[in-house]
Amino acid sequence: MKGILFALLGGALITLQGVANSRISQDIGTWQAAALTQFTGFVTALLILLVIRDGKWQGFGRVKPLYWIGGAFAAVIIYGNVTAIHHMGVTFTIAAVLIAQLCLTYWIDVSGWFGVTKQTIRMPQLVGIGMMIAGVVILTF
Amino acid sequence: MVFGLLLSVIAGSLVGLQNIFNSKVSEHAGSWATTALVLGTGFAASLLLGLAFEGKEMFVLHNMQLWYWFSGVIGVGVVISLVNGIRLLGPTLGVSLVLSSQLGFALLWDSLGWLGLERVPFTPTKLIGVLVIAGGIVLFKWSGARVYAKATETV
Numbered sequence: 001m002k003g004i005l006f007a008l009l010g011g012a013l014i015t016l017q018g019v020a021n022s023r024i025s026q027d028i029g030t031w032q033a034a035a036l037t038q039f040t041g042f043v044t045a046l047l048i049l050l051v052i053r054d055g056k057w058q059g060f061g062r063v064k065p066l067y068w069i070g071g072a073f074a075a076v077i078i079y080g081n082v083t084a085i086h087h088m089g090v091t092f093t094i095a096a097v098l099i100a101q102l103c104l105t106y107w108i109d110v111s112g113w114f115g116v117t118k119q120t121i122r123m124p125q126l127v128g129i130g131m132m133i134a135g136v137v138i139l140t141f
Numbered sequence: 142m143v144f145g146l147l148l149s150v151i152a153g154s155l156v157g158l159q160n161i162f163n164s165k166v167s168e169h170a171g172s173w174a175t176t177a178l179v180l181g182t183g184f185a186a187s188l189l190l191g192l193a194f195e196g197k198e199m200f201v202l203h204n205m206q207l208w209y210w211f212s213g214v215i216g217v218g219v220v221i222s223l224v225n226g227i228r229l230l231g232p233t234l235g236v237s238l239v240l241s242s243q244l245g246f247a248l249l250w251d252s253l254g255w256l257g258l259e260r261v262p263f264t265p266t267k268l269i270g271v272l273v274i275a276g277g278i279v280l281f282k283w284s285g286a287r288v289y290a291k292a293t294e295t296v
Contacts, residue, residue: 090258098153
């Protein structure tokens with residue numbers, strides 16, 4: 001039960017993030033909103049890190065430097081998300097973002113790139129992707 | 142519409158890629174150090190791109206409201222919720238539920254038009270669309286789970 005609440009809350013907060021960024025960008029601009037929200041988030045995470053002191057950050061050295069820069073994509077992600085929400089609303093934007101995200105992850109899984117465990121293409125998964133796209137088409141009616 | 146769709150597809154692809162990169166970092170450095178790194182590099186990239194496109198305008202913050210300073214805390218709430226949700230439910234059910242919840246709340250926000258966003262009126266067709274997408278997500282995640290013993294992904 002607790003797990004379900006956490007998962008539902010997590011989804012709600014991800015959507016809230018997009019909505020809040022869209023609202024803030026109307027006043028201060030999109031790049032400004034992206035920089036501000038990540039700066040304050042960074043400071044908060046840093047404070048939590050200082051409090052819990054699990055010492056795990058030393059593990060950074062064991063990760064390929066390429067993977068350190070994943071966070072930098074967020075500049076373009078937030079810009080795209082905010083601009084899309086202004087153009088076509090929250091539901092359509094979130095749906096399109098999710099489908100692109102799942103399709104790319106699936107493609108990487110099937111190709112076995114970035115050292116992920118290689119997956120075979122399975123029919124039910126293709127049906128799942130087909131349903132997601134059909135759902136987006138329904139949203140446009 | 143086409144422009145918005147294109148931006149969403151680019152954003153979504155980058156989210157997928159970012160999740161893979163972040164989970165590699167998280168395996169060794171733990172979720173809080175990873176969160177700090179991800180938000181720090183995201184801030185640096187946004188600042189640089191903002192300066193490149195807007196120059197000094199980047200530092201002009203019009204109509205700054207007090208709560209804007211705290212919006213970054215939502216991201217910390219996201220990390221706590223996802224880490225615990227996925228730990229308690231496992232990656233398949235956890236991720237399916239997070240994604241479906243994202244869609245459900247998106248529909249709610251559009252319908253209510255909160256936070257000064259343009260209100261997009263609710264219709265039963267929209268609910269059907271969201272349910273079909275959520276069904277697709279669950280089917281996709283479940284049928285992939287059987288070959289997916291290792292938690293190589295977060296969301």
